[in-house]
Amino acid sequence: MTYKGRVRNGAVVLDKPSDLPEGAEVEVHLVPSKADGAESNPLRELHRKYSGALKGLPRDLARNHDHYAHGAPKR
Secondary structure (H helix, E strand, C coil), X not given: CCCCEEXXXXXXXXXXXXXXXXXXXXXXXXXXXXXXXXXXCHHHHHHHHHCCCXXXXXXXXXXXXXXXXXXCXXX
């Protein structure tokens, strides 16, 4: 059975009263809010914010990070 509700003051409050027994084990799945934009991805937005911000870096920096940071042989 599925119950719907909202988080209020850090606790899940169900929309309709239920007769769930005290101590019943439940799972909570977050439903993306349409107000937040279901396609919103905070990591993607952060990446987009800084994309292209650093200039003059080697083209193979991702592949050879250990070489540039620690002196390891290039791949």
